[in-house]
Amino acid sequence: MEYVNSALSGLFGVLVYPFRGIDPLWSLAFFSLLIGVLMLVIFRYTSNQPAIxxxxxxxxxxxxxxxxxxxxxxxxxxxxxxxxxxxxxxxxYAVKPMLFMIIPLGLILVQLDSWYGHRALEPGERAVVSVTLAPGGDVMSDVTLETEPGIEIETPALRVPEQERIDWRIRAVEPGEHTLTFNAEGESFTRKVVVGDGGITQISPAAYTGGVWNILMNPGNRPIPGNPLVEEISVGYPGAEVSALGFRVHWLVIVFVLSIVFGFALKGLFGVEI
Amino acid sequence: MRTDIGQAYRGRKAAWAALAAAVLMLAATLGCGSGESPKAGAAAGEKKVIVIGFDGMDPKILTRLMQEGKLPNFKKLAKEGDFKELGTSMPPQSPVAWSDFITGMNPGGHGIFDFIHREPGTMFPYLSTSSAEPPEKTVTVGKWVIPLSSGKVSLLRRGKAFWEYLTDNGVKATVFRVPANFPTVKDGARQLSGMGTPDMQGTYGTYSYYTDEKIDPDRKLSGGRAFRAKVRANRVAASLPGPPNTFLKDAPQSKVDFVVYIDPENPVAKIDIQGKEIIMKEGEWSDWVKIDYEMVPYLQSASGIVRFYLKEIRPGFKLYVTPVNIDPSSPALPISSPEDYSEDIAEEIGLYYTQGIPEDSKALSEDVLADGEFLQQADIVFGEETDMLELELGRFRSGLLFFYIGRVDQLSHMFWRTMDPKHPAYESAGKLRAVIENAYVEMDAVLGRVLGVVDENTTLIVLSDHGFAPFYRAFNLNSWLAREGYVTLTDDTESEFFQNVDWKGTRAYGVGFNGLYLNMKGREGGGIVAEGDRDALLEEITEKLLAVKDPGNGKQVITKIYRAEDIYSGPFLKDAPDLVIGYDSGYRASWETVLGSFPKEILRDNKQKWSGDHLIEADLVPGILLSNKKIAAGRPTLRDLAPTILGEFGIEKQEGMTGNSVFEVGTGK
Structure with a gap:
């Protein structure tokens, strides 16, 4: 699954690249167009067109x-x-093409969420960093956090034994990708924290040691190398919204609307009966 | 052939649809640009008037600090323009004074006579500037109450605001947090409401305080509620009260549960509320946190905002939560006009206090917040205010900009005790001694920023609504009236709201900070004083009150008493108190008497932190008036400012306004 994520992230990174400096609405429109075309093609070849x-x-x-x-x-x-x-x-007649669409569309949406669902921290902004330990471990008091200068740790560790969880509050200082290093029992794990300047960046809040679903849903992070101590490391990135017609909306709304618009607009071109 | 045409048609249709989508995209992108173009209304030579209102700034303190060289911007403005004392309202209370300013009328014209008015039928006190009415028609189904019409929040200040005349004449106006302007009215001006704006509970600010200390069940906190918080296994579970849920029978208070997780050793805790996690060190204030109170599951909720202050983790647990402010990004009540103006500001500077008086002086008075903690909170408020000022100055191109700052007023109320050795609550407080002075210095910096945008087309007016005086001793007017036989009590308890008053044997009563009413037949619900006896009774009471001496020092407590008909004119004169009491400097009505309580003592020392005040004789607490233009009026008053501002835009003084432009010779009192 990690390889699928890496390949898709690379592909989407290339597709997003030309749009990095401009309003995210344009890149979302571009992806909506691709999704619209993809849906048409799948529908065209997997559905019973005469029956429809x-x-x-x-x-x-x-x-x-x-x-x-x-x-x-x-x-x-x-x-x-x-x-x-x-x-x-x-x-x-629509069920079959829908089933064919689920997997590619699901992968695309997960990817898009990693690019548009959250935004990077802004300099001066605060976030919660959490480590969830594997059940049964007894290392809560031993876990420490170190950062690079671009990130400041503002609080001592907050340990919540009933949740097997340790939290810190961090503050972004400088733009860039900064490494958080967690130390426990002589081992170290790292996580990148992205402090941005407003451009489109791939961000997944959580990283896991295992679990196909967990890894699939967080394509912006590589899995934490197998370790019995830690289950999850997450950074509380703020959710992102896109401005459209003066309203701030979730990216999914834009993609949903525009991909349907493009789908209907182009169905004649592709000779698809919807 | 038919197929080809069809395909061509479909192709064209597709192309048009794609083009339409692209246009939609372009429009959406352009729609992202917020606000007006910087060029809008920026034609050269357009008139600009900036009015800065520093609530409670005192001319004597200002003059002294200018002379000491601590206020260079005020000094410069006074030197290059002008500086005079500004006659305040009668009585000198902020809602009255700012209503005078807004309308150019006296209270008989705008109907605001005090912070507190009374319902003449029941004598029940209520806040004077706004009212909230529930829906007229509802249907009850089980426990649910379904409204068939909407409720109403109304501004009780009457008279047309001066900015309405401006917008009627095509002049742009932005009016920022002026008191006595909630709810805002749609009149073409951009407005954010100020003093008088309630919190989500409908009060002037009710904080919540969670502690594991034993709470005295008989102790009633003023302006807040205390809750016992039990720390179990480093965890505290509690609820944050919100607005009353009017969709349920008897409108129970809504609440949101939250959990505080405490580290076993470190001085840090996490508040988990509605899926939001806030990590705080001991002694820290959180950022604003949005709270959604569910009124009808999945259908109706009300959004508020709070800040948490983690006062102490160990040995005791103490958590303060600000009053639940109306969320400016999704306001439950009309706090701005146009409606999205508060949201626009929030998008630019982040969330901010919306309650009328954001500085939580009640929490300080009750020792829920210590001096330093209150100052931190006041600094947060001031930081938001300066951000807002920066925002508005940055986009001000023409017309009127009014901006209000209440910091000097609130700090003067709470810290007078630190600079006045004669005060009963005086503490040799070291650094706190300079709090009020520092506030003036901070306002000087604000003025400096404003002066930076003043050009040859700009008239700058800086004013305060009143000055300040010490509050040494509290006078129980109602207790005095009872002792003198004007009030008959059914028992000698100190209950509020005249609950122990026998109205059939009561001829006069006090409501509010400066008002005294006769129990008139035909006006009050149980009135007994005939119209023909009014004059004699007022004269008798006036004479006796002026003769009241402080047994502690032999000083006269009240220096002037005014009859309503002598100082007020206009359609609302009938609602005025019969007498307006002008206390001498150092004295004031007690908190208890204001709401119809009868403490045993007539006079008592004020040992509270609320130690400075201005609810006294108006001539003793004038405000300030500075401008970059010469002030021609000999004794300008607040009521002169509405005609002054209109005059700057070439608009005539309007009907009902009692003042004149301060820039014209021969005006003023």
Whole structure:
């Protein structure tokens, strides 16, 4: 899974690169276009296009029937029943392409979340750094944290035995990627903290020692090298929002809307019956 | 052929749709740019008026510090422009004074006579500047109350604000935190409400205090609530009270649970509230934390903001939480106009205090916060204020900018005791002795920043609403009235709100800080004084009150008493107190008498930290007026400023305004 993440992160890094200095709305539009096209292509080749076309034609016909025979209750009820039936068929035909879309779309969305879901700390901004220890360990008092000059540790360790967790509050001082080094029982683990200047940066708040799902969902971090002491190291990066039409919205809303817009706009070009 | 046409059509449609999406994108991107263009309204020669209101700045202290060379910017402004004492309102209370300023009228015109008014039917006291009414129609279903109409929050200050005349004439106006302006009214001016803005509980500020110390159940904290916090296994579980939930029967107070995790050894703790984690060292203030109070699950919530102060972890646990302020980024009540103005400011400078008087003097008075801790809190407030001033100065191009700062007022109230050896609460307090002086020096720096943007088209006006005096001794007006036989009590308890008053045997009563009312037939609910007896009774009470001497030093306690009809005019004269009491310097109405309580002593020493005041005879506490223009008026007053500002934009003085432009010869009192 680590290799999949690395490959996808590399690819998205290349795709994002030309957009780094400009409004993230443009790169999100670009990815929405790609997603729209991808969905069209998958839909085109995995769905029963003639059957979908027929279902849509029939729905249109029955809707027309509704308007023509609106005074005849029996006809209306029959047409409504037929519309419902054809709709169910239409949805059935859409299931297969949807299943084909889930995996690639899921990977893309996880990637996009790592680029647009959180933002880097700004100089002067504070965040909580947490280490979750493996259950049963007894090293809580021994874990220490060191940083590079670009990051300042503002509090002593806060140990919460019932959560097997140790927290520190850090403050970003200078832009750049800074290393946090955690020491416990003679071993060291590191985590990068990104202090940015407003550009698009890949950020995943948590890093794990294992678990496919954990690793998959945090593509911006390499897994912590296998160790019995630590389970997770996380940095409380702030969530990011994108400005659109004067509103601040989550990136997913923009991608959802624009990919549908692009999908419908280009379906004719690709000859896809949706 | 048919297919080709269809394809071509679809292709064109696709192209148009793609183009539309691109245009949408461009519009969205452009829409990200906030605020107006820097060039907007910036035509050369456009008139600008900047008014800075320093609440409570005293002319005597200002003059002394200028003479000592500690206020170079004030000195420069006074030298190059002018500096005079500014006649304050009667009585000299901030809501009254700022209403005078806003409307150019006296209280008979704007209807604000005191911090506290009374409902004449019940004599129940209420805050004078705004009112909140629940929805008129509701339906109750089980425990739920469903409103069928919206509730209403109303500004009780009457009379048209001077900036409305400006915007009516096309002049841009930004009015920042002027008191007695909540809720803000949509009138074309950009406004953020100030003093009088409630917290989320609907009070003027109710803090929460969590401690593992034993709490005396009989001790009622003023301005806050104390909660017993039990530390178990380095963990404290508690709830933060919020607004009353009016969607439930009997409107119980909403609350949000939170947990504090304490390190077993280190002086650090973590507050876990609504999924947010705040790590704090002992003695630290948190940043603002948003709290969502759920009113109707998944449908309705109210957003507030708080700061935590981790006062002590060991040996005792002490956590202070600020009053739950209205969240400016999602305001539950109308704190700004236009509605998104408060949000706009929050986007620029971050979240900020929205309650009317943000400095938590009550927490200091109750020793919940120590002197240094209160000063830290006041510094946070001041930091936000300077950020806001910087923001507004940076985008001010033309028209009016009014900016209010309450720091001098609040610090003078709380730290007079540190610089006045005669004060009963005087402490030889070392560094604290300079707190008030330092506040003046800080205001000088603020003035310096403002002077930096003043050009030849700018008129600068700097004012305060009143000055300051010591508060040595508290006078229980209602106790005195009872002793003299004007009030009949049913028992000798000290309960509030006139609960032990027999109104059938009561001829006069005091409400608010300077007001004395007769129990008039036809006006008060249980009135017994006939109109024909009014004059004689007022004369009798006036004579007796002026004769009251402090048994401690033989000094006269009250120097002047005014009849409402002699000092007020306008449509709201009927609501005025019958007498306005002007205490001598050093004296003031007691906190107890203000809300209709009857303590046993008539006069007592004020040993509280609230040690300076101004709720006395108006002539003893004038404010300040400075300008970069010569002030022609001999004795300018607050009511002159509305016509003065209008005059600077070539707008005539309006009907009902009683003052005149201070820049015109022969004006003023």
């Amino acid at each position: 076309a027929e279902a849509k034609r029939k729905i249109r016909a029955y809707v027309y029937e509704l308007s023509l025979f609106k005074d005849e209750v029996g006809m209306v009820l029959s047409a409504q029943r037929s519309i419902l039936r054809e709709n169910m068929k239409y949805m059935k």
